[in-house]
Amino acid sequence: MKKRLLSGLNLFITTGIICSFFLFQSCKKNRSDIGEIVFKETKNKVFKDIPDEKMATFLKKVLNAKQEQLRNPKLITSFYEQNGYEPVLIKRYLPDGQLKGLTNYLAKAGNHGLAASMFDAKLFSSLINRVYDKSKVADxxxxxxxxxxxxxxxxxxxTSYSNAxxxxxxxxxxxxxxYYTQTSxxxxxxxxxxxxxxxxSEYLDSIQPKDKSYLALQKALNEGVIAPGMSKEETSRQLAVNMERMRWKVEKGEGKSVWVNIPDYRLDVMEKGxxxxxxxxxxxxxxxxxKTVDLKEYDEQDLKKDRPFSRETPQLSSMIYSVQVNPVWxxxxxxxxxxxxxxxxxxRYYLSxxxxxxxxxxxxxxxSETIDWSNGSAGGKYTFKQRPGEENSLGKIKFLFKNQSSVYLHxxxxxxxxxxxxxxxxxxxxxxxxxxxxxxxxFGEGEKFQLIKKEMALTANQKAKDIALPVKIPVHLTYFTCWADELGGLQFRKDIYGLDVVLYSYLMKLGQG
Incomplete structure (x- = not known):
């Protein structure tokens, strides 16, 4: 009995020693994981014996010190906190030179009309070079x-490059x-x-915008195209801001939709391209x-948004839901x-x-001829409506869609x-x-359209009539001063609202850090 107990105890102790040995080896391997990965990639022995715990301590310290330089500090900090301050990107992407490859994409951000400095390209490149240079890291x-x-x-x-x-x-x-368009x-x-x-690398290749117009502008930018009546610098700036607009994620849909390009003074009804x-x-x-033809830096004077002229047409997306024939204004x-x-x-007879x-x-x-207009406050005191008729400022029909600016097509x-x-x-x-x-x-051909046609043809006794669309149609009021036409040629328009100036100014500020 005693021998069996001793034998069992010895077996327990032996098993414990063996388990402890393997556990120790496992912990040792985990602690040296980052070192092995970096050493294998760079062949620099100084990295070989770095324990993970020490790496985590340094990572936490650097993360806290770099908060103000991060574009997405809350997300990045939260991620590393939840992952024990593990150098996830180095472990995953340093092998096979993937992180080194990232420097090439950042350096070529100018191909997208963006400054490489926007993504701290020089800093990241210098750190990559330091890691791969055996003479740079001492201990x-x-x-x-x-x-x-x-x-x-x-x-x-x-994260900032991918987002951009x-x-x-x-x-x-x-x-x-x-700007009232919903953008993702x-x-x-x-x-x-x-x-x-x-x-x-596959991911970074995949996010290159594929839109034909974007590719045409990108090619023109990289080839140094000069637009008629503009300098090379002005052309590059106009290409850059319109490429940025094309990157904004706006839901286009597959069905029929109405598009207005404000600087082009044009409307298109589009369906499937x-x-x-x-x-x-x-x-x-x-x-x-x-003052707005030339692209110059926009002086925002501590304002976060531009200061539009009161009559500018807004950029927006909505749904046309109804028309009013022979409208009241x-x-x-x-x-x-x-x-x-x-x-x-x-x-005194102007109103009548x-x-x-x-x-x-x-x-x-x-x-209304008895109203005293001298005090200048009549516009706020009274409400004015123009009846339907040949001289109505809205003509014979207006197209209605919900928006914050009380604008419509008419x-x-x-x-x-x-x-x-x-x-x-x-x-x-x-x-x-x-x-x-x-x-x-x-509306298509049918009773409603025939009614619209009939009512618009009236020359007397016009009365406002609301007619709902069978299916709501999206409408987009956009602002593009450069794009590629159906034949691939580039079209340039004046920056009539100075919005290119505003956008380029902000892009420049991002590049300055």
Whole structure:
């Protein structure tokens, strides 16, 4: 019995010693994992015996010290906290020179119209070179510090570069006061995927934008194309800002949609990449063209967004849900104050001659000629509506879609404006050259379109009539000053609202750190 107990005890002790030995070996192997990976890649022996615990200590210290330099500090810090301050990117991407390859992508950020400095390319490249240079790292302390700095620099450069190429370097809503289009921005999950890719180089190749217009602008930028009437620098800047706009993720959809390019003064009805209808439009008045043709640095004066002219057409996306034939024009207070009141003050018959009714507290004023316009506050005191008719400023039809700026697409009696080359003439709404053709595209042939056609043809006794679309149609008011046409040629337009200037200024500031 005693022998069996001793034998069992010896077996237990022996087994424990063996397990402890293997556990020790396992821990030792885990601790030296980072060192083995770096040594195998760089052949620098100083990295070989770095224990993981020491590496984690240095990584935590560097991460805390670099907070202000990180583009996404909360996400990066949270990731390393949850992963025990393990140098994940070095372990995954240093082998086979994948991290070294990242330096090439960062250095060529200019191919996308972006400054390499935006992604701390020089810093990351210098750290990579230091790790691979056997003469640069003296001891384990130096090795841990260098690797920790490289890991954090890799996380910062990789996430910011990926975000910029996939989603755009700048969120348009942060810099434009008149931007109301929903654009996708990088989420935490998007960035966290970068820490677990199978092949970093394949991913970096895959995020190159494939849009034909983007590729055409990219080629022109890299070949130093000079646009007519512009310098090489001005052309490069215009190409760069429009490539940035093309990187903004806007849901385009597969069905029929209406697109207005504000600087081009054009509207297209698009379906599956084909224009079904194209027409001239007039857009809102802009800033002084003489001051915005040249791309110069924008002086934001501590403001986070640009300062648009009050009549600029906004950038937005919405859904056209209805039309109003022979519309009533509910005159905005700003127009009533600055224009209608002034005209009425100068000509007592102006309102009646232009079919404009005046309301006070919702009640029609039958004799508007008795109103005293001298105090200048009539625009705020009264409400003005223009009745349907041949002279109605909205013409025979307006197309309605929800938006924060109270703008819409509409007909106009002032047809001569479409003969002008610069058509930034309206108060912000879009005037249409071919409103009936647009209605036909949206409604199709049928009873509703025939009713629209009939009502628009009336020359007397017109009454406003609302007609809902069978299916809502997306509408996008955009701003592109350069793009590739159907034949691959580049089209350039004036920066009528100075929005290129604003965007380029912010891109420059990102490059300055």
């Amino acid at each position: 384990i302390e130096d090795a841990c510090q260098t690797l920790a700095e490289m890991e954090i620099a890799a996380a910062n450069s990789l 190429i996939v989603f755009g370097a700048i969120s348009p809503k942060r810099i434009y006061a008149n 921005r990088p989420q935490d999950n998007d960035m966290l995927k970068l820490f677990e890719l199978d092949n970093l 084909t224009s079904l209808l194209n027409m001239k439009v007039c857009v809102g008045e802009g800033r002084d063209l003489k 509910n005159i905005p207070e700003s127009i009533a104050t600055k224009e209608i009141s002034r005209h009425a003050s100068a000509d 001659n232009n079919n404009i009714d005046v309301y006070e507290n919702g009640k029609l004023i039958k004799d 007909d106009t009696p002032a047809k001569a404006a479409f003969d002008k080359s610069d058509r930034a003439l309206s108060h912000g709404c879009i005037r249409l050259e071919k409103p009936l053709e647009l209605a036909q595209q949206l």
